[in-house]
Amino acid sequence: MAFFETISGATPIEDVSSLIPTHITSRQELNEWETANILEAAKKYLLRRKKIELDLVFIKEVHREMFDKTWRWAGKFRQSNLNIGVDWHKVPEELKKLVDDIKFWQKQNSFSLFEQGVRLHHRLVFIHPFINGNGRQARLVADVFLFSHEAKMPIWPSRELLEETDIRQRYLDALKAADKGDYKPLEEFTRRV
Numbered sequence: 001m002a003f004f005e006t007i008s009g010a011t012p013i014e015d016v017s018s019l020i021p022t023h024i025t026s027r028q029e030l031n032e033w034e035t036a037n038i039l040e041a042a043k044k045y046l047l048r049r050k051k052i053e054l055d056l057v058f059i060k061e062v063h064r065e066m067f068d069k070t071w072r073w074a075g076k077f078r079q080s081n082l083n084i085g086v087d088w089h090k091v092p093e094e095l096k097k098l099v100d101d102i103k104f105w106q107k108q109n110s111f112s113l114f115e116q117g118v119r120l121h122h123r124l125v126f127i128h129p130f131i132n133g134n135g136r137q138a139r140l141v142a143d144v145f146l147f148s149h150e151a152k153m154p155i156w157p158s159r160e161l162l163e164e165t166d167i168r169q170r171y172l173d174a175l176k177a178a179d180k181g182d183y184k185p186l187e188e189f190t191r192r193v
Contacts, residue, residue, distance in 0.1 A: 013030075013132060018071050018072040018073050019070065019071060019072075020069060020070055020071065020072060021033055021069075021070065030070075031162050033069075033070055034066075034067065034070050034133070034136075036069075037066060037067060037068070037069045037070050038066045038067075038136060038140070040065070040069075041062065041065035041066040041140065042140060042143075044065060045062070045065075045140070045143075045144045045147070046143065046144065046147055049147060049148060049150065050148065051148055052144060052145065052148045054099055054102055054103075054120075054141075054145060055099055056092060056095050056096065056099070058141075059095060059124070059129065059137075059141060060075045060076070060077070061075065062137060062140055062141050062144065063075045063129075063130050063133060063137045064076075066133060066136065066137055066140065067132075067133050071131070071132070071133075073130070073131055074133075075130075076130070077091045077092065077129050077130065078091065078128075078129065078130055078131045082128060082131070084128050085126070085127060085128025085129070085134070086126070086127050086128070091127060091128075091129045094123075094127045095127060095129060098120070098123045098124070098127065101119075101123075102116060102119075102120060102145075105119075113146060113149050113151040114146070114151060114152070114187070114190075114191075115183070115187065116145070117142045117143075117145055117146045117151065117153075117190075118142070118178075118183055118186050118187050118190055119178075119183065120138075120141065120142045120145055121138045121139060121141070121142035121186075121190075122138075122175060122178040122179075122183070122186055124137065124138035124141060124142075125138045125175055126175075126178075126179060135161070136161075139156050143156075154190045154191070170185075170189055171189055173185065174186040174188070174189040
């Protein structure tokens, strides 16, 4: 049973026992609290340009920084299957493949930095390594990746991706197309944003 109303394409929150703030009673309050936590993490990674080491430790660290004032499981890979994502046992393996792919793409100049960022974002969402917050974490990791390489970053809509909107539906449709290997809609969405 979901404790907060669930929107289309979002992972339902079925267990609030790990929620740190005790005053939260609605999805809106949770979104506002998480947003404040996420903004602090974004400041840490996006105010001063520095080289990042894209690896499993970094991926977990970003999630922890984004949600450590909200959820006790922040930065910890999920231990069960969800309505989306790879089998939970395969999360570390799939993330390692992603990290290796990024290194290969950079070495071979297979894709532009923008295209690498789009693929990084999509694969993080597809793998879904955490109980919740995967889309937001994927966007920030991709942004940090692009920022650290001095590449142009998208400006993501915030509230429109957390609520039932046309923009959210276009985003979900673009992710589904990328699931099938068609990255054009996600690239267009990211450029448009």
